[in-house]
Amino acid sequence: MDEQQQETVCVEFAVGIGDGKFTATAVVPAGPTNLTQILPVLQSLDDSLIGGVTAQLAESGLTVSCKAGCGACCRQMVPLSIFEAEALSTWIRTLPEARQEELAGRFHQALLKLAAAGLIDRMVNEDWLAETESARQLALDYFYQRVPCPFLEDESCSIHPIRPLICREYLVTSPPQHCADPATLQVAPVHLPLNFSRILNAIGAEVERDSRGWIPLVFLFAWMKSGARPGEAVAGAGPQVLYEFVKRIGQARSPMPAADPSPST
Numbered sequence: 056m057d058e059q060q061q062e063t064v065c066v067e068f069a070v071g072i073g074d075g076k077f078t079a080t081a082v083v084p085a086g087p088t089n090l091t092q093i094l095p096v097l098q099s100l101d102d103s104l105i106g107g108v109t110a111q112l113a114e115s116g117l118t119v120s121c122k123a124g125c126g127a128c129c130r131q132m133v134p135l136s137i138f139e140a141e142a143l144s145t146w147i148r149t150l151p152e153a154r155q156e157e158l159a160g161r162f163h164q165a166l167l168k169l170a171a172a173g174l175i176d177r178m179v180n181e182d183w184l185a186e187t188e189s190a191r192q193l194a195l196d197y198f199y200q201r202v203p204c205p206f207l208e209d210e211s212c213s214i215h216p217i218r219p220l221i222c223r224e225y226l227v228t229s230p231p232q233h234c235a236d237p238a239t240l241q242v243a244p245v246h247l248p249l250n251f252s253r254i255l256n257a258i259g260a261e262v263e264r265d266s267r268g269w270i271p272l273v274f275l276f277a278w279m280k281s282g283a284r285p286g287e288a289v290a291g292a293g294p295q296v297l298y299e300f301v302k303r304i305g306q307a308r309s310p311m312p313a314a315d316p317s318p319s320t
């Protein structure tokens with residue numbers, strides 16, 4: 056059946072996060088789906104959570120500095136959950152061939168530059184998200200190569216509506232110029248009570264053995280060739296699939312540090 060013709064059902068839920076509660080409503084397919092296919096629902100929930108946090112910040116006089124045209128943070132390493140990798144791969148395959156080739160070329164150039172800097176092996180073997188000195192150093196070494204994300208165009212995200220959760224979750228309230236050199240430790244990231252990106256990574260690590268549940272975004276075109284379909288491991292009726300995600304919200308470490316690959320934290 057055409058996905059757009061699927062019946063949907065509205066699901067309401069409330070989950071405790073630390074001392075607070077995350078309450079939301081989501082519209083999901085009533086019938087069969089999987090975790091990759093309901094990513095738009097998770098993106099929308101994440102946007103609403105982030106919107107609430109930024110509104111609270113505004114009440115306390117703090118403004119998020121991030122906006123179109125500032126792509127400073129898009130030169131950081133981006134951990135991409137395998138479910139988002141699957142969704143982006145599917146989307147890329149729908150693009151005109153010339154556009155696919157253009158993107159493939161950019162990913163290739165990015166990898167060449169990282170390889171020339173001797174970073175590929177470290178990216179494969181080190182856990183960037185670990186709170187260790189070597190992970191922090193790797194993040195800095197990567198950032199200083201100034202390799203733009205292959206999806207960055209005119210300093211704006213060319214896939215903004217479908218950008219990864221971790222990109223949505225990385226916001227700062229410090230002046231944009233500080234993002235050009237995170238080593239100065241003047242970047243003030245917005246701390247979220249919950250990071251959807253990390254939950255997706257954790258589910259990915261469960262369904263794909265010997266995996267962290269995510270890949271470096273710059274490896275996306277290489278990953279595409281595997282034809283992997285991790286979403287199929289978390290399949291069922293829409294409410295069930297959403298539950299598989301939501302039940303982990305309560306288990307998530309909270310409050311979490313900034314959900315970013317930023318070397319500044």
Ligand code: SF4
Binds near residue numbers: 128204205207215219
């Ligand atoms: S996907 Fe978009 S927001 Fe994320 S790093 Fe790339 S260009 Fe930036």
